[in-house]
Amino acid sequence: MPVAVVTVLLFGGSALIAPVLWRGGNHDTDFLYLATHTRAVAFMAGAAAAFAVFLVQRGASRKEGRRAGGAFAYHLASLTAILSLAAVVYVSLKVSTYHEPLLYQGGLAVVAFLIALTAACLSTDRGPLARALRLKPLMEIGQISYSLYLLHLPVYWLLLMAYPDMKPYALFLLGTGFTWLLAMIMHYVIEQFRTRDWRPARAVPLFTAASLAIGFGSWYLPTHIADSMRPDGKPLVLTLGDSMAEDFATALGRHGSKYAVVDGGQRGCGVMSPTAVRDRTDTVFKNWESCLKWTDFWSDQLSAQPDAALIHVGWDAAEQQIDGKWLTPCDRAYQKRYAKQLAKAVALVSEESPDTTVLLMNERNYNGAITSEWGSCFNQAVADFVDSARSEVHLLDLDGLFCDRESCRQTTDDGKRLYPPGDDVHLSEAGMEFVTPWLEKELDTAVGS
Incomplete structure (x- = not known):
């Protein structure tokens, strides 16, 4: 008992x-x-x-x-x-x-x-x-x-x-x-x-050897992985922001050859710190607690002292609930708050990793989560901030890569889908391969190869 x-x-x-x-x-x-x-x-x-x-x-x-x-x-x-x-x-x-x-x-x-x-x-x-x-x-x-x-x-x-x-x-x-x-x-x-009858004379040495091997692996592998983040002395890129930042890290890791990369993206997280987010289908997403503490997470990631921080926070382009009120990127109150939040993000990077080059990406003016109106206003807010930051921040024009004034492309030049079926936000494997040369070119310009 x-x-x-x-x-x-x-x-x-x-x-x-x-x-x-x-x-x-x-x-x-x-x-x-x-x-x-x-x-x-x-x-x-x-x-x-x-x-x-x-x-x-x-x-x-x-x-x-x-x-x-x-x-x-x-x-x-x-x-x-x-x-x-x-x-x-x-x-x-x-x-x-x-x-x-x-x-x-x-x-x-x-x-x-x-x-x-x-x-x-x-x-x-x-x-x-x-x-x-x-x-x-x-x-x-x-x-x-x-x-x-x-x-x-x-x-x-x-x-x-x-x-x-x-x-x-x-x-x-x-x-x-x-x-x-x-x-x-x-x-x-x-x-x-x-299920065999393992006698101590045979079982104890085998168990001891297995335990030592597991212990050595748990000590060695994290160090080995950390060292592999900078293979052959390649510049290190840290992606920060939402789930698209995760996609860009995967793209550079799988299809790129010039840069080492660390994935610091957080699905469903931007820098606006709203109570909730509402997409273009009126679906409401309560903000994660960890998203509200994005500064702590970014600080941890920046301890890697990357050569470049690639920031994508397009999730902020959806409607944001701030102090009980819904704001879109076209609202003046949104724009004032967002300029402060972006300044906070850039200041955090400069404080935690002073030698890191900051690259801030805009968003496609239309995707599965936002309307074209929200996307255009968001991109203007990002462009205005980069202009005000002068040479401290480099703008990456994702919208220009994927979209024109009328529509955003859905396939690569050889007809492969840029997005997974049923998902008009994230990148397919073909989409990651498509975006990688552009990413490396932009990084070359900002950081130098």
């Missing part, structure tokens, strides 16, 4: 990890979604459920006449299993991305609890759900489920790295097939070595 109580308390403690560490930004979710200490809640939920099942079954075995109430207990367990599984499916359908804040405000713990509850109720081995799960194909999935869990993410990631423009359905079909095949190999071939 004491161990069971400790396990339940550990489950409660692990459920608090994500809410405590989550600060509201995409960089937080990228880390927390995969972090071991965040995922510990699932292991502790399973352990707590196992203790609960053991204690219930032990108590039932000690009671006389348990058959009298057995039917009701089995029906209740069966119904609870179905409802909890349905709740897991419902939550999974409601959450469309791992950036969803609800996941880190208790959602991961709730899902872990529901799955553990489902498994505990199925321990009766009776009821329609238990009978369905005894079907041989589903039992086979259960046999290799842990291997599937370990392999699915790297398989999907590698496929996306190899084929960035792969359709979602193709990724699902191909990724599922590869994952299934590799999971079968892992379970029926590699897993057999784990």
Whole structure:
């Protein structure tokens, strides 16, 4: 019993990890979604459920006449299993991305609890759900489920790295097939070595060697990656701003050859610091807490002392809610505030990294998030600021690269789409390749090759 109580308390403690560490930004979710200490809640939920099942079954075995109430207990367990599984499916359908804040405000713990509850109720081995799960194909999935869990993410990631423009359905079909095949190999071939009778004379040296290798890797790899940021003494470019800044970092890293690059973009973050943002479809996005603290994030990124800071904050071109009032880039109040915010951004770069050249990019006058009117007013505000900053800031005319007075181009010269299907904001792989020579040329002019 004491161990069971400790396990339940550990489950409660692990459920608090994500809410405590989550600060509201995409960089937080990228880390927390995969972090071991965040995922510990699932292991502790399973352990707590196992203790609960053991204690219930032990108590039932000690009671006389348990058959009298057995039917009701089995029906209740069966119904609870179905409802909890349905709740897991419902939550999974409601959450469309791992950036969803609800996941880190208790959602991961709730899902872990529901799955553990489902498994505990199925321990009766009776009821329609238990009978369905005894079907041989589903039992086979259960046999290799842990291997599937370990392999699915790297398989999907590698496929996306190899084929960035792969359709979602193709990724699902191909990724599922590869994952299934590799999971079968892992379970029926590699897993057999784990279940062998490992004697201490053989196991201890192997475990020690593996631990030393992992420890060395955790020490060496961060240093190696940091050093690789400046290969062959190339000038270092730090991208700052929103998700397009992330795209430009990826473009320079994959398709460029002249510059080393560090990605300092934050999805959904500009420098305007509004309460919320509203795009051209009237969809309202509450601002992330980490976006409101963009100066802290930029300061951390600027510790790399880059040769150039490439800033794209086109998300600021959408409507901004400031002090309860919605402002567009065409409003005078917006323009006055934005000039101050841009000055704050440039001053921060100069303070944290005095030798860094600042390149400020405008926005395409029309994209999936903004109207052409907002885009034109935003670009004018950026141009006015660059003029006032004189030689301190270099203007990068993204609008001139993609758009003319009538429209913005959608394809490359050879007909490839510049944007992913259904996304008129971010760049496709072809779009990144298209923009890279222009980026390097602009950097050459501002920084010098």
